Amino acid sequence: MKRYLLLLVFVLVANFSFSQSKVTLKGYVIRPFGEFAVGDTVTVWGTRKNINTGAVQYYIRSSFGEYRYFNEDRISLLGNDLDFWENVWMENRAETINKKGWESGLRQELIEDAMDYYSQALANNMVLQDDMLYDYVYQLIYSIHPYSMLKDRASDFSLVILNSTEHIAFSFDNGMIVLTTGLIASTGSENELNLILAQCIAHAVLEHNLVNLNEVIRAERRARIWGTVATVAAATAMAVDEVNNGVYHDYSLAADFGMSVYFLSSQVLDNLGAGYTSEQQLMAKKIASQFMDEHPQVNFLDDQQYLNTIASAVSITAWQEYQLKNYSYAQLLALKLAESGMASDTDYLLLSRIQRRKSNEFESNQLAMEYLKTARKLALDPLPELDKEEGLIYARLQQHEKSIAAYLKYRDSLLELKAEGKNVESELRMINQYLQRNLGQKASAMLKESDELD
Template identity: 25%
Template sequence: MKTKLTLFVLLLICFNGMANKTNFSFWTQIWMDNTSSQEIAQGNYQLTLHNHHWNYKNRKLLHDASQEYLIQLELQDAFYVDPELEDYLYQLVHQIRSKEFPEQQKVHLNVKMIKSVIPETFSFANGTIIISTGMLSLLQSEDELMAILAREIAHLTLDHNVEAYSALQTKRTIAGIIGAGVYIASTANAMDKGESFWDAEYLGSFVGAGSELLSYGVLSALGVGYNKARTYEADEIAQEWMMENKKNPYALAQAIRRLQFYENQHRGTIHELAENRFFLKNRFENILNKRKYKLVPGGIKMTLVDLNYDTNISDCLKTNSKLLVANECYAEALPLLERSIGSEWTSGESYLLKAISLRHTKYSQEDNQNILTILDMAEKNAVSELPWIWSERALIHLRLNEDQYALEALLRYEEYFAQDQSDDTLWAKRMIAKLQKRIN
């Protein structure tokens, strides 16, 4: 009888625990499950919030430091501005976490994009999620993007930034952030290409000097230097959210796999991922091999065609390609340009960038004719004037020994920049003089 009574009490406790769980949203329950408190056992959420140690002093220092960092990004024109894409990200973020964070946490979700070919995403204690054009371009489906965003929301929910914070390091690093911003500005000015195709978006490319603002030292000072345990914890919470909400259960594993492929491809280069920030080794296996998820290797699909996703990020694909081409990474730009052109919202710029990339990677007669066809498409799909189409045409016609066509293209190009004295137009003037002399 005593044994039966004990079993009954245990079952009653389990039942009450399950009942309490159903009273909370996914993210509230995650916070409850990961908070040490006597009240948790009784399911008293409000009392737990009241008694929780929120560490307001460090939280404020982190918020101030993050704001200073964001100001530096804006001063250096590092943000990628696309209101439609930004709104798309907000829609996804609020699908993932529709309810407010606890008032004591001082977290208000905010999404910003940066122009960087490096696939980056991180979040600050105040709720600002940063995602790079490189990350948006690396991912190939909406579910993969949602999995990555869910990871950042997991970090915020569990206050990983505040846990990882070092006040002394942050105070010391703020001056470094400002110094890095000045360094970027001076370097970008030295790289000014004048009246060229790159003017509008070249500044802000986080490659080379700009990578200082994405360095592990700077970001870890802002609370983004998670250890491996916190990284894996956020992965697992994101995986659980994806499965509970009937999203592709393999999306997070696919996204991590893409990061691993990227890291292998760029190891030893300026685009290399920081191992102590990404902890890519075993992360893929950590998700795939957990029995509770019931995933199998055959479910991984690395060659997806998500037209809806590519259409939503079409301009981002173009921008990231432009940054790659500006840094002479032509072969890397081509797959992204194919995705941009294959979407429902393509542009003349994407065709022009494809032509430039092919000119630097192909040379046969057939390739050159193909490039001319692509330049025709660039002109047809242009929403604004793209005079650089004519300089590209001229170069291809010169390859084909078609001097008259090359001359006509250069004259069109020179006419557009008649009052300009940049290196590009001075080159055009010299070529026009040479061709006129040779033809006559």
Template identity: 25%
Template sequence: MKFKFFLSVLLFVSFQTMANKTTYSFWTQKWIENSSANANQEGYQEALSNHNWHYKNRKILHESAQDYLQQLELQEVFFIDPELEDYLYQLIYQIHPKEFPDQQNIHLNIKMIKSVVPEVFSFANGTIIISTGMLSLLQSEDELIAVLAREIAHLSLDHNIEAYTALQTKKTISSIIGTGVYIASTVNSMDKGDSFWEADYLGSFYGAGSELLSYGLLSALGVGYNRTRTYEADEIAQEWMMENQRNPYALVQVIRRLQFFESKHRGTNLALDENRFFITNRFENILKKKKYNLEPSKIQLMPLDINYDTNISDCLMINSKLLVSEEIYSEAIPYLNRSIKSNWVSGESYLLKAIAMRHTKYSESDNRAILSLLEKAKENASTDLPWIWSEEGLIHLRLKEDNDALNAFVKFEEYFSEEQSDTAFWAQKMIAKLKKRINL
């Protein structure tokens, strides 16, 4: 009799649990679990009414985030690509297709920034920021979805609001943002010399990132999650991936990539902040949880996804351009190879690879390969790329082909002939040297 009673109770609880999981969406269920609400419609509505929504703090963080975004726009750090942006919107609304509770006042929005550092974070108002470095570091759509699901987990559980401290005010946050923007403006006003880099480098986060992406500034905006909240978002994203039949190893592969990036760039301008990323043990935190049933032997870096690389091809090119402008040539080449192998490649990707190879390769066969890349750049150019001729001239000089070098520099100089720029003066100087050398 006792056994039957126990079995009845067990079945009732099981059915109730199943009902709860089918009644609510994945994200609503996670909010219920986090807020300890009763798993029934009346309990959920009551929890919404009684939950402490911290409206004052929420308003401060919303307004501060808007101020920060406006400053980013003034600094021209956003990477504008409507096609890629639309692709990202499609993904975030696949992950979270329904509205957030009205009390949260969250409206999903996504923006890209020009930064070779792999960054992704979100503000309390629902704006997700992802860098060209992060998009380029990832190698599949599932990896990108896992990253976006983590940010949506932070938003769903109001981690930004929880991370807010009573010491912060609108005034102190504005002061922190102002300091970061001042230093970033100083960095971005530095003359980079060659106009080829100017439009994309000025306003990039490579030099300014130490301030605009600093842990202190982002913490003031509610993005300073502790390790517990970081792990919680990881685990929720992992559950969403598995429940929606996505690659269950995608998230751990992303964390593994971040670990590789961190170890490679430790002590440099590209170093990841441990206080923000908590790289140590994050990989193991997911791997060791029995409920995910992940097998270590199956965790491997997957082959490149051509469809994904096609979607982010221009992002790969821009990220490579930032690396080349900072003379980090060897790291630019793998990204350029991905851009070139995709189904959508621009002439600029070939040109950038030629520039990177010129600085890292020296044999005659390498120089011939660079000339071939420059021909590909001409064939695939959708805009004027006069720097193809300056690169051709330099390679022909290496090969002691003075006449070909002269022809290339003449074309380069003609393009800039109306400018009184360093670029035009340099081309004129090269032409004069070559004419003297070949007795013209």
């Protein structure tokens, strides 16, 4: 974990190492105004559209240091070599920056907020570790915004993906974009994800976090955020401890959901300046849609290739939804992988479990068993859960000898894990009791014989 924290600090420091200049445009006067005569060259410090007429206006500074907007019929631009996002900045932020300056102190607070958020998420095991998915999303980000952002110091985008079923995306002022596995899993195409990323980029370019930040309450704000995180973390740790107390399973996924929901709650986002208003969200969506309409080339994967690339996020979300008892949606996600040939052994194990949760019809149980057979064919390493699942399904099918054989095999795997120092006492006790109840007096002899052979 320290390695990731040091890396983040290095990236943040590196990203803010150099002074950043404002972008401007050049023009010449075609109709006199103020102190300027026809033919004079002027610097355009910002642009906007007149809300009444829709006419473009240019932000000009006089020799006395005063700024005013003048209509485009008075000034002709000497070309416009600004890219899409620089023009967005010129239209929406240039005027404020020229009036108030860069507000570097407030921006530094937002950098610290981003660092705190990442370090807390990492410390609480919420950050997805998947280099392939990260690399792919970074490619998309820099296809959309290939250059450094216009800030008080040069700043590049970074990415954090949180393990969460929540469908949320936002960005920090320093360019750190936060996505969730649940949101990524819900997308059906690369274009959908690009639109989400473009919206996050728009929020950063429009500096909505800075606009929303309340400097006065910062100390209280930070105490509220991370004080609650510490409380939730303690409760979560107790829950994970309880769930993992001798149970060989993936139940700990469910125990982390409370922390996940809190990290993405409106309370936290509001205190980080990322609780965007409806107006801010609409503006970001409008700009993102405009960008995608003008730059369709940023989409380079077809839907099948895209699903292959985000498969890990889909799989994680499917398991989390299963733990939350959302069986139909979990099944939908897992089937999406299976039908596209992207499902792994654990995905088919999940499909089998879901099938048991949704039906007890003979055909349904047979299908659950087929999923298990496919999982076994795909498995590259031993997966003891397959034996337990098989025992459950054989019991449903009234094939009790096969059920007991599967449980005995599962018990052997648990004994191996126990010998390796894994805490499987609770699970082992459950299996032993089941075998004793179903085998009667034969159980002790069979289990002892099995243990002696081991």
